[in-house]
Amino acid sequence: xxxxxxxxxxxxxxxxxxxxxxxxxxNSALKKIxxxxxxxxxxxxxxxxxxxxKAEESGLSKxxxxxxxxxxxxxxxxxxxxxxxxxxxxxxxxxxxxxxxxNGLNIQKVRVPIGVIGIIYESRPNVTIDCAAxxxxxxxxxxLRGGSESFLSNKALAEVISKSLGESGLNPDCVQMIPTxxxxxxxxxxxxxxxxxxxxxxxxxxxxxYVVANSTxxxxxxxxxxxxxxxxxxxxxxxxxxxxxxxxxxxxxxxxAAENLIVxxxxxxxxxxxxxxxxxxRGVELCAAENAKKILDAAGIPCAAAADExxxxxxxxxxxxxxxxDSAEAAAAFINKYGSGHSDLIVTENSETAESFMRAxxxxxxxxxxxxxxTDGFEFGxxxxxxxxxxxxxxxxxxxxxxxxxxxxxxxxxGQTRGKPAFx
Numbered sequence: 001x002x003x004x005x006x007x008x009x010x011x012x013x014x015x016x017x018x019x020x021x022x023x024x025x026x027n028s029a030l031k032k033i034x035x036x037x038x039x040x041x042x043x044x045x046x047x048x049x050x051x052x053x054k055a056e057e058s059g060l061s062k063x064x065x066x067x068x069x070x071x072x073x074x075x076x077x078x079x080x081x082x083x084x085x086x087x088x089x090x091x092x093x094x095x096x097x098x099x100x101x102x103n104g105l106n107i108q109k110v111r112v113p114i115g116v117i118g119i120i121y122e123s124r125p126n127v128t129i130d131c132a133a134x135x136x137x138x139x140x141x142x143x144l145r146g147g148s149e150s151f152l153s154n155k156a157l158a159e160v161i162s163k164s165l166g167e168s169g170l171n172p173d174c175v176q177m178i179p180t181x182x183x184x185x186x187x188x189x190x191x192x193x194x195x196x197x198x199x200x201x202x203x204x205x206x207x208x209x210y211v212v213a214n215s216t217x218x219x220x221x222x223x224x225x226x227x228x229x230x231x232x233x234x235x236x237x238x239x240x241x242x243x244x245x246x247x248x249x250x251x252x253x254x255x256x257a258a259e260n261l262i263v264x265x266x267x268x269x270x271x272x273x274x275x276x277x278x279x280x281x282r283g284v285e286l287c288a289a290e291n292a293k294k295i296l297d298a299a300g301i302p303c304a305a306a307a308d309e310x311x312x313x314x315x316x317x318x319x320x321x322x323x324x325x326d327s328a329e330a331a332a333a334f335i336n337k338y339g340s341g342h343s344d345l346i347v348t349e350n351s352e353t354a355e356s357f358m359r360a361x362x363x364x365x366x367x368x369x370x371x372x373x374x375t376d377g378f379e380f381g382x383x384x385x386x387x388x389x390x391x392x393x394x395x396x397x398x399x400x401x402x403x404x405x406x407x408x409x410x411x412x413x414x415g416q417t418r419g420k421p422a423f424x
Contacts, residue, residue, distance in 0.1 A: 008195035015141035029168035113139035115197035122203035148181035225255030232348035273299035332360035
């Protein structure tokens, strides 16, 4: 069994060769992975069943068990996802800019892989496949460290990937799994900045904060998703109903689900009872600031009193905090104070208000009349995503293939020098 250091050293070597691999070879490897997932479906499900049995014994929550479980349909979805990545344009080698200086130097800015990427994640075995596929296509070597609850599932998937890489002529070390669930191995990985160029944690806020606090390697992350729906005074109420319900209820346990609902003061008396009733009917618990609570109470809509800290909360459940804003500017200020820089929405028919709001809100994704649930690499047309970043350097929002690349400059000359030629 390789040590974590040996895994990182091998990944660095593999990354240098993968960076030069032609698109055809990378695509061939991805198609072999998809085929192998289908061929090894029974073995993968058997490994997952062992993880599931252990997780049920340990009392893992129903939601976490659902994320952990694999079946034939999920494995087929993984295989199709890999094939979709194979069909995407290869970002490596794309010329981002080109110019010629007065002295004749030709300069190109060219997209290149980041190098070695460590992905730290919990529960969901499909992340093993998604991240491996995206890293391969973008020319990056990947070191995968999944949670202990999915160890056997991830091991089975990693074996499928390694075998497929070898068959396609790529170095199997392009994708490696940390072969232990011991937390000390994670701590060791986070210090190997000589070999690993970037860490991407995917999971709960506790995991992400641990990674950030202990890593000497740059980390791309979002801590949590505190997303807000703001219903403006010029909103179409029916449209607002649809968007608020979808943003909150379509899948409440994800990072791009709405956690706060803000309504403009001019429409609060008429709109809050309407949306409050619709949300309550769908099992959503309302938690309202004093002014909003008075209106909801008068309308007979059940709601609890919200404290200031509730507006910072990521519920990941059928619960939402409600408040009233005096203006779109006040709503933007609210989001910039309480939000997490993830995804926020204004519902309005006033284009001037919408554009001003989208400029003012300091989030990675700002919506006008569309659900916050669209913050997703696939929905943005990027194919599968490796994560969502609320950082500003170097990637922000859903991260696809382009965001897994850096760039370098290629400079072509014909003997130009900065000083006086040496032989004059």
